[in-house]
Amino acid sequence: MGGGPRIVTRELWSRLAVKALSLATLGLAWQVVAMVAHSPALPPPGAVFAFMAHEAVGGELLANLGATLARVAVAFALAMLVGCALGIAFGRRAALDRAFDPWLVLLLNTPALVVTVLCYIWLGLTETAAVLAVALNKIPNVTVLLREGARALSPELDEMAAAYRLSFVDRLRHVVLPQLEPYVAGAARSGLALVWKIVLVVELLGRPNGVGYAISVYFQLFDVTAVLGYSLAFMVVMLAVEYLVLQPFEAHARRWRPTAR
Amino acid sequence: MCCNRLKPMLAAGAPPLVEAHIAVKRHPRPDGTAVEVVRALDLRLGRGEFVCLIGPSGCGKTTTLRILTGLDRDFEGWVRPDPAGLAIGLVFQEPRLLPWRTVEENIRLTLPKAARRQDLAPLLAAFGLAAHGASYPHALSLGLARRVALARAVAGRPALLVLDEPFVSLDARAAAELRRHVRRAAEDSGGAVLMVTHDVREALALADRLVLLGEHPARVIGEMMPEAPREARTPDWVERQRASLAARYPMLQDT
Numbered sequence: 001m002g003g004g005p006r007i008v009t010r011e012l013w014s015r016l017a018v019k020a021l022s023l024a025t026l027g028l029a030w031q032v033v034a035m036v037a038h039s040p041a042l043p044p045p046g047a048v049f050a051f052m053a054h055e056a057v058g059g060e061l062l063a064n065l066g067a068t069l070a071r072v073a074v075a076f077a078l079a080m081l082v083g084c085a086l087g088i089a090f091g092r093r094a095a096l097d098r099a100f101d102p103w104l105v106l107l108l109n110t111p112a113l114v115v116t117v118l119c120y121i122w123l124g125l126t127e128t129a130a131v132l133a134v135a136l137n138k139i140p141n142v143t144v145l146l147r148e149g150a151r152a153l154s155p156e157l158d159e160m161a162a163a164y165r166l167s168f169v170d171r172l173r174h175v176v177l178p179q180l181e182p183y184v185a186g187a188a189r190s191g192l193a194l195v196w197k198i199v200l201v202v203e204l205l206g207r208p209n210g211v212g213y214a215i216s217v218y219f220q221l222f223d224v225t226a227v228l229g230y231s232l233a234f235m236v237v238m239l240a241v242e243y244l245v246l247q248p249f250e251a252h253a254r255r256w257r258p259t260a261r
Numbered sequence: 262m263c264c265n266r267l268k269p270m271l272a273a274g275a276p277p278l279v280e281a282h283i284a285v286k287r288h289p290r291p292d293g294t295a296v297e298v299v300r301a302l303d304l305r306l307g308r309g310e311f312v313c314l315i316g317p318s319g320c321g322k323t324t325t326l327r328i329l330t331g332l333d334r335d336f337e338g339w340v341r342p343d344p345a346g347l348a349i350g351l352v353f354q355e356p357r358l359l360p361w362r363t364v365e366e367n368i369r370l371t372l373p374k375a376a377r378r379q380d381l382a383p384l385l386a387a388f389g390l391a392a393h394g395a396s397y398p399h400a401l402s403l404g405l406a407r408r409v410a411l412a413r414a415v416a417g418r419p420a421l422l423v424l425d426e427p428f429v430s431l432d433a434r435a436a437a438e439l440r441r442h443v444r445r446a447a448e449d450s451g452g453a454v455l456m457v458t459h460d461v462r463e464a465l466a467l468a469d470r471l472v473l474l475g476e477h478p479a480r481v482i483g484e485m486m487p488e489a490p491r492e493a494r495t496p497d498w499v500e501r502q503r504a505s506l507a508a509r510y511p512m513l514q515d516t
Binding site for chain 2: 156157159160162163164165166170174175178181256257258
């Protein structure tokens with residue numbers, strides 16, 4: 001009994017050690033290749049970190065990160081909200097699903113670039129167009145995932161809810177959404193990864209700030225150190241969101257499940 | 262005592278709590294045809310009456326319950342008054358608890374908004390669940406989960422308590438204990454109880470009235486009102502009644 005938690009902690013530490021070692025190896029390989037190549041096309045990690053520190057203190061790094069994060073947040077929230085609503089509706093109403101499935105397939109297979117360009121053409125080079133373009137790229141994805149979840153809803157619990165005359169809101173909150181939670185978590189996770197990749201393209205094409213804009217500027221100057229610095233900074237932020245926001249949310253959503261050993 | 266008090270209400274011609282006439286109920290089959298599950302089934306439930314529906318497994322008892330409680334409206338016939346306006350506590354064959362809510366939250370959720378904050382401790386204690394209020398359903402045995410389902414069904418003091426074979430796959434002791442809970446809950450609330458079972462002994466021990474259903478399609482083939490008050494229904498008495506019923510209705514022979 002007393003050994004249980006200690007074993008878990010030891011396992012956790014050894015797993016963390018492996019991860020750290022793996023990352024260190026990658027950094028070392030980067031350093032070695034940079035030294036051998038000795039080219040401005042691949043600066044060593046030290047130079048990149050120095051740029052990041054300098055740019056964070058005196059430059060535009062934080063402002064650009066902030067602009068991009070705001071776009072990610074709004075587009076992500078919009079895509080999750082609309083995608084979940086559509087997915088649940090399609091999963092519950094077969095007629096609706098049959099009617100709109102071709103639209104979904106079409107949207108799923110439209111390249112992100114096309115959606116972005118069309119949004120900019122139709123709405124102008126505006127913030128709305130940028131956020132909408134990112135959301136539109138993500139919505140069909142969320143819809144498809146949530147549709148699967150809605151199809152798998154338990155008819156038994158549904159009947160229970162009907163027998164006890166639960167209100168629409170109570171049904172949604174206590175019966176439907178908890179069943180969809182794994183699907184929502186999956187959509188959120190894959191969604192965030194997709195959104196933050198697309199947002200950079202959207203910024204590159206039509207925004208005057210943000211990480212995507214900065215990368216396009218430094219690309220034109222052929223400043224690889226800056227390009228890598230911005231990418232690394234952004235990746236760190238996204239990893240922080242993953243570990244500090246998404247994973248605690250999932251742990252909370254799983255709290256009622258029997259602990260698997 | 263209680264049975265003597267309840268019976269006259271039906272006999273005196275007081276309006277029934279709920280009354281159903283199911284002309285035909287069909288279930289669609291995968292090949293596009295339909296099979297008749299219920300035909301010409303009439304059922305009346307008096308206020309405070311404890312009625313057992315008895316019939317072989319798969320004879321359409323659950324379908325009848327679903328129609329009576331308004332969960333299934335795809336049939337020919339009527340239910341009066343509309344069950345949507347009736348406070349019903351329903352215990353399904355499986356407990357059907359929300360696995361992501363604690364025992365207490367499961368019960369609270371089915372209460373009307375104004376009653377959600379009420380103290381559930383007496384109810385939990387009455388069902389032997391005092392130690393399990395904060396447990397999640399996965400931590401409960403089937404017997405305990407059944408008790409929660411039952412506590413949930415009576416928590417709102419419904420006018421009609423509907424039980425669909427609530428004691429199957431429980432061992433004899435757990436079933437006997439749960440039966441006691443049901444009887445006490447029914448007496449406390451004064452509501453009517455409709456219980457589906459295929460166990461004639463159980464029905465004889467509990468009910469004011471037994472309704473026997475035949476199968477393919479389900480229809481009423483007989484009724485019986487045990488004369489003895491509930492406290493006087495000893496195992497011997499139950500056995501004698503069962504034997505005489507089985508003599509009249511051969512389909513009950515093997516129950």
